[in-house]
Amino acid sequence: QVQLVESGGGLVEPGGSLRLSCTASGRTLSDYTMAWFRQAPGKEREFLACISWRGANILYSEAYLGRFDISRESAKNTGYLQMYSLEAEDTGIYYCATALYSGVFYRAASKYESWGQGTQVTVSS
Numbered sequence: 001q002v003q004l005v006e007s008g009g010g011l012v013e014p015g016g017s018l019r020l021s022c023t024a025s026g027r028t029l030s031d032y033t034m035a036w037f038r039q040a041p042g043k044e045r046e047f048l049a050c051i052s053w054r055g056a057n058i059l060y061s062e063a064y065l066g067r068f069d070i071s072r073e074s075a076k077n078t079g080y081l082q083m084y085s086l087e088a089e090d091t092g093i094y095y096c097a098t099a100l101y102s103g104v105f106y107r108a109a110s111k112y113e114s115w116g117q118g119t120q121v122t123v124s125s
Contacts, residue, residue: 002114009119022096040092
């Protein structure tokens, strides 16, 4: 089992940037992918981006391509989501999740086995 802990959330002004971290324990992630999701108030959990651990292959939701940047430091078992030009609509709880990687990325939350507890991001002036 993979245990995940998100950090880095908080209050940020519109137009600002924020970097979220997701640290994994329990297993190495060589055969896994790590994804980031967001659940905004009153909305379903939304796929943002995913990265494979071994080869750092990346899939972005087209809605956030160019504004969100996913990365990882495999030696630290830590993934990152760097966010730029944040807007009020980006407010929500951000989750990281992992799934075994077989060469296919998934956008559906149901495909991921392990989840962090989430970190709150609030974009407001």
